[in-house]
Amino acid sequence: MWKWIQKLASPKVFYETTNKLIPWFFWPFIVLIIIGLYWGLVLAPADYQQGESFRIIYIHVPSAWMSMFVYFIMAMAGGIGLIWQIKMAEVVAKVSAPIGATFTLIALSTGAIWGKPMWGTWWVWDARLTSELILLFLYLAYISLNNAFDNPKTAAKASSILAIVGLVNLPIIHYSVKWWNTLHQGSIFNDISNPSMHPDMLWPLLIMVFAFQFLYGVLALVNARDEVLVREQNSRWVRTVVMGE
Amino acid sequence: MTLAETLSFLPYGKYALYIWLSYGITFILIVGLFVRASINYKKIRSQLKNKYSREND
Amino acid sequence: MTKRQNRMTLVALLVFGVSLAGYFGIKAFNENLLYFFTPTDVLEGKAPKGKSFRIGGLVQPGSIIRDDLLVFFTLTDNKKTIEIHFEGILPDLFREGQGIVATGSLSDENVFLATEVLAKHDENYMPPEVAEALQNSSTKE
Numbered sequence: 001m002w003k004w005i006q007k008l009a010s011p012k013v014f015y016e017t018t019n020k021l022i023p024w025f026f027w028p029f030i031v032l033i034i035i036g037l038y039w040g041l042v043l044a045p046a047d048y049q050q051g052e053s054f055r056i057i058y059i060h061v062p063s064a065w066m067s068m069f070v071y072f073i074m075a076m077a078g079g080i081g082l083i084w085q086i087k088m089a090e091v092v093a094k095v096s097a098p099i100g101a102t103f104t105l106i107a108l109s110t111g112a113i114w115g116k117p118m119w120g121t122w123w124v125w126d127a128r129l130t131s132e133l134i135l136l137f138l139y140l141a142y143i144s145l146n147n148a149f150d151n152p153k154t155a156a157k158a159s160s161i162l163a164i165v166g167l168v169n170l171p172i173i174h175y176s177v178k179w180w181n182t183l184h185q186g187s188i189f190n191d192i193s194n195p196s197m198h199p200d201m202l203w204p205l206l207i208m209v210f211a212f213q214f215l216y217g218v219l220a221l222v223n224a225r226d227e228v229l230v231r232e233q234n235s236r237w238v239r240t241v242v243m244g245e
Numbered sequence: 246m247t248l249a250e251t252l253s254f255l256p257y258g259k260y261a262l263y264i265w266l267s268y269g270i271t272f273i274l275i276v277g278l279f280v281r282a283s284i285n286y287k288k289i290r291s292q293l294k295n296k297y298s299r300e301n302d
Numbered sequence: 303m304t305k306r307q308n309r310m311t312l313v314a315l316l317v318f319g320v321s322l323a324g325y326f327g328i329k330a331f332n333e334n335l336l337y338f339f340t341p342t343d344v345l346e347g348k349a350p351k352g353k354s355f356r357i358g359g360l361v362q363p364g365s366i367i368r369d370d371l372l373v374f375f376t377l378t379d380n381k382k383t384i385e386i387h388f389e390g391i392l393p394d395l396f397r398e399g400q401g402i403v404a405t406g407s408l409s410d411e412n413v414f415l416a417t418e419v420l421a422k423h424d425e426n427y428m429p430p431e432v433a434e435a436l437q438n439s440s441t442k443e
Binding site: 045046047048049050051053054057117118119120121124125130133134137138140141144145148183185186187188190196197198200201202 | 311315316319322323326391392393394395396403418419420421422423424425426427428429430431432433434
């Protein structure tokens with residue numbers, strides 16, 4: 001395992017591996033998103049209380065879940081980069097930020113659009129919504145910190161520290177619906193063995209969650225592959241790759 | 246007539262506006278990420294190509 | 303941009319970001335640790351007087367009276383009840399037995415004059431037929 005990590009830490013191996021992995025994430029994403037959308041938008045029954053409007057959940061929940069998952073990966077990769085000086089970890093952290101920020105934006109906007117007819121308002125300052133908004137600001141601060149330095153090493157260091165400090169927000173988002181009286185409903189996986197959603201509606205949701213996982217995978221791989229080329233532009237192998245194409 | 250009522254001829258009736266708006270925003274943002282990646286792909290390769298051919302001269 | 307300018311923008315951005323996050327955090331804390339009062343709290347005089355506050359509870363079944371945009375209903379926490387007056391558009395989830403949160407103030411006659419009514423949803427999702435079947439089996443018991 002350790003040997004494998006060390007190998008992957010070499011930019012050339014990293015480039016080749018990402019290149020090979022891209023189709024293994026792209027095609028599952030395409031297949032899952034088609035099945036998930038058809039199942040969720042057409043086959044799944046309407047909700048007994050929310051009617052058709054509940055279908056927004058099929059993008060809201062996966063993107064909200066990914067907004068936290070990507071942040072976790074970003075902070076972990078940043079931490080690994082800080083501690084072991086692995087440049088490829090810095091690359092993973094850097095390219096994850098805009099993807100995670102986009103997922104956060106999707107979660108916030110689809111939630112607001114659902115909230116208007118259901119709650120009666122686009123936005124409330126409850127603990128769940130506020131902590132998710134802070135997550136968006138954390139991503140934006142991370143991105144601007146990363147761009148503020150010319151030296152990629154300093155940039156990675158500063159932004160990774162921010163990302164790790166911001167980790168504290170993740171449990172706050174997750175448990176906000178338990179710790180405080182929020183307008184936002186609790187999790188359907190409150191009792192993990194007995195989700196509070198009917199299976200006919202739950203299956204497409206799980207498929208969409210997997211589709212979004214693969215979506216993050218393919219986007220991160222493509223962006224990481226190109227970021228490596230820029231960073232290693234003075235190596236001989238990059239020249240061979242670019243000129244050979 | 247409100248916008249939500251105007252669009253209620255679409256699938257999902259009175260929630261058509263909200264559902265299509267949500268899915269539309271999501272679609273645009275995700276396509277945006279792919280477009281950004283593909284622009285980056287071309288830009289980086291053409292920049293590096295230029296750089297290397299200049300060095301060769 | 304020079305290095306110095308870079309660092310200045312960076313510090314400014316960080317200070318801005320941190321204070322913004324702090325502001326929202328404190329705001330959320332203040333408002334949400336006590337996001338709403340229950341009818342019992344209000345009748346015991348715990349809610350602020352002459353000031354707007356939030357009240358939360360269940361809509362008492364059979365208590366809704368509608369007159370165009372005017373709505374009267376009773377809010378209960380299964381202990382005490384409070385009359386609520388509201389004029390405006392109600393959220394789609396508003397119905398008998400539904401949990402709601404209303405913003406407004408208390409009149410001298412202990413009637414809550416709401417300026418906004420929000421519906422609180424729970425985490426249960428099921429098709430209408432299943433909900434109906436559940437209801438039938440629970441009434442049979």
